Amino acid sequence: MELVFLGTGAGVPSKERNVTSIALTLLQEQNSVWLFDCGEATQHQILNTSIKPRKINKIFITHLHGDHVFGLPGLLSSRSFQGGEEKVTLYGPEGLKDFVTTSLKVSGTHLRYPIEIQEIAEGKIYEDDQFTVFAKQLDHGITSYGYRIVEKDRPGELLVDRLKAHGVHPGPIYSQIKENPFVDIANGQRLISEDFVGPNKSGRVLAILGDTRAMATHHEFIKDANVLVHEATFEREKEQMAWDYFHSTTTQAAEAARQANVEKLVLTHISSRYQGEDNHRLLQEAKQIFSNTELATDFFKLDITAHS
Numbered sequence: 001m002e003l004v005f006l007g008t009g010a011g012v013p014s015k016e017r018n019v020t021s022i023a024l025t026l027l028q029e030q031n032s033v034w035l036f037d038c039g040e041a042t043q044h045q046i047l048n049t050s051i052k053p054r055k056i057n058k059i060f061i062t063h064l065h066g067d068h069v070f071g072l073p074g075l076l077s078s079r080s081f082q083g084g085e086e087k088v089t090l091y092g093p094e095g096l097k098d099f100v101t102t103s104l105k106v107s108g109t110h111l112r113y114p115i116e117i118q119e120i121a122e123g124k125i126y127e128d129d130q131f132t133v134f135a136k137q138l139d140h141g142i143t144s145y146g147y148r149i150v151e152k153d154r155p156g157e158l159l160v161d162r163l164k165a166h167g168v169h170p171g172p173i174y175s176q177i178k179e180n181p182f183v184d185i186a187n188g189q190r191l192i193s194e195d196f197v198g199p200n201k202s203g204r205v206l207a208i209l210g211d212t213r214a215m216a217t218h219h220e221f222i223k224d225a226n227v228l229v230h231e232a233t234f235e236r237e238k239e240q241m242a243w244d245y246f247h248s249t250t251t252q253a254a255e256a257a258r259q260a261n262v263e264k265l266v267l268t269h270i271s272s273r274y275q276g277e278d279n280h281r282l283l284q285e286a287k288q289i290f291s292n293t294e295l296a297t298d299f300f301k302l303d304i305t306a307h308s
């Protein structure tokens with residue numbers, strides 16, 4: 001479970017930052033990749049990574065501003081030529097279906113795989129046996145969603161030393177113990193599985209917010225996340241501008257992370273007015289309020305651990 005920042009700029013691309021897209025690789029968990037937003041040239045950015053477009057099977061769109069969706073038709077189209085046969089499901093605000101189907105139709109694009117487009121509302125939008133995804137409306141002038149990805153608890157590790165002490169040595173019996181409440185072994189003894197499996201590992205929680213003003217009303221939604229990805233379009237001094245344009249500053253994002261008790265904050269969606277050495281200053285502004293902060297640059301990767 002790893003985040004790969006494919007584009008970290010706001011509004012327009014710059015030489016340093018492409019517009020927004022974030023990949024969540026779930027290769028070990030599901031052999032798939034989920035994409036959050038798909039700004040223009042996201043498919044070019046992917047070429048610089050090990051991500052295979054055919055493995056992208058879910059795309060979550062935060063909102064329909066161009067810097068978050070103009071890469072979608074191209075990516076979907078190219079995926080047809082990159083061995084993509086598995087269905088792709090898109091989630092996003094009302095209007096997403098019009099945008100995608102019209103782009104594909106008028107350009108005469110025929111995908112070689114099925115797509116499903118779900119225009120979402122707040123609440124639970126997806127669930128499988130490993131993950132649940134929730135959406136919440138933010139504050140951005142047009143409908144903009146945040147996503148909370150909650151991994152279900154995973155079974156604990158087998159207590160191998162304890163098994164060996166009972167004379168049970170590695171073999172198929174180990175997976176039987178993991179999968180059954182009890183197992184009868186050759187000497188007639190019954191092993192109660194929970195005696196030989198460690199405590200459940202708690203699932204990881206990730207919150208990825210679209211463009212938004214930083215608001216106290218979001219804290220419940222991002223609460224206790226292992227990682228919070230928050231926009232920081234502007235520096236600390238530009239609070240009024242952030243408010244006027246429905247964006248956040250570095251320090252507002254950091255304050256949200258602190259108040260919501262998240263473990264780690266990643267800032268992204270940085271205005272193109274900031275270049276090179278500005279990055280350090282922006283990061284320090286946030287760190288003064290919330291020390292476990294990173295400022296994403298394009299191709300920044302972050303492993304999501306239970307304790308980041």
Ligand SMILES: [Zn+2]
Pocket residue numbers: 010011020065067068211269
């Ligand atoms: Zn944006």
Ligand SMILES: [Zn+2]
Pocket residue numbers: 063065140211
């Ligand atoms: Zn926007």
